[in-house]
Amino acid sequence: EVQLVESGGDLVQPGGSLRLSCVASGFLIDDYAMSWIRQTPGRGLEWVSTILWNRATTYYADSVRGRFTVSEDPATNTLYLQMNTMQEEDTGMYYCGRVDSGIAIGQVTTGPGERSHYDSWGQGTQGTVSA
Numbered sequence: 001e002v003q004l005v006e007s008g009g010d011l012v013q014p015g016g017s018l019r020l021s022c023v024a025s026g027f028l029i030d031d032y033a034m035s036w037i038r039q040t041p042g043r044g045l046e047w048v049s050t051i052l053w054n055r056a057t058t059y060y061a062d063s064v065r066g067r068f069t070v071s072e073d074p075a076t077n078t079l080y081l082q083m084n085t086m087q088e089e090d091t092g093m094y095y096c097g098r099v100d101s102g103i104a105i106g107q108v109t110t111g112p113g114e115r116s117h118y119d120s121w122g123q124g125t126q127g128t129v130s131a
Helices: none
Strands: 003-007 018-025 036-040 044-051 058-060 066-075 079-083 090-098 118-121 125-129
Touching: 003 090, 003 118, 018 036, 018 090, 018 125, 036 079, 044 066, 044 079, 044 090, 058 090, 079 090
Parallel strands: none
Antiparallel strands: 003 018, 018 079, 036 044, 036 090, 044 058, 066 079, 090 118, 090 125
């Protein structure tokens, strides 16, 4: 059974950092493109970042580029999102998703986040940025 379990969400002050984790089971994350997506108050679903199966190619939304870093650890089959210099606009529920192999990466990394781009989706972890 394919399963994704996120953790690491917390309450931080502006300028603070969080590291989110997504443990995958039932498949190898090395075989798929994986993404982080967030549901934010007032802005809906927003694509954040994608890492390809080669782990060398990463993509970021303009709003997080330079502050967030996506990575994988194949030894533990875990996806990470390091979030630095966080802003109140980063508040939201963060999900990891396995990109559907029938979806072009260009579709995933442009435009708003779409649930239909993913064939597996975690339960989410809440990150809140507030003074």
